Amino acid sequence: MSMDMGHTSKITLDGGHEVPPTGSAATGSGTIVVAADKSVSGSVTTDGMQGKVAHIHEGALGKNGPVLVGLVKTGDSTWSVPANTKFTDAQYASYMAGNLYINVHSATNPAGEIRGQLLP
Numbered sequence: 001m002s003m004d005m006g007h008t009s010k011i012t013l014d015g016g017h018e019v020p021p022t023g024s025a026a027t028g029s030g031t032i033v034v035a036a037d038k039s040v041s042g043s044v045t046t047d048g049m050q051g052k053v054a055h056i057h058e059g060a061l062g063k064n065g066p067v068l069v070g071l072v073k074t075g076d077s078t079w080s081v082p083a084n085t086k087f088t089d090a091q092y093a094s095y096m097a098g099n100l101y102i103n104v105h106s107a108t109n110p111a112g113e114i115r116g117q118l119l120p
Helices: 089-096
Strands: 007-014 027-034 039-047 051-058 067-070 078-080 100-106 114-118
Touching (some): 007 100, 039 051, 039 100, 089 100
Antiparallel strands (some): 007 027, 007 114, 027 039, 051 100, 100 114
């Protein structure tokens, strides 16, 4: 059995990490787990905003990028990775390099209100 138990990433989201920054007072936090087999689970919870959609995107700090995984609303302000989500080898490599982020979008900020980098 492999000793690689995967990675647990604590994440903090805020408006200052959006590109460009939104000035939003909203925040978010959560935990995303990427297992050794590249399966992904976890959730983020927002505070101070009405999220419309949330995603895991590919993009380095300070850069915007494409959506990789759409998160599912599982509570008033909770967004969860859908069951059976798995990263491709390329997506996993981006994750390991710190080049993925989570974005929560709102009616006020449809391009994204709060964001946080997903660091392994």
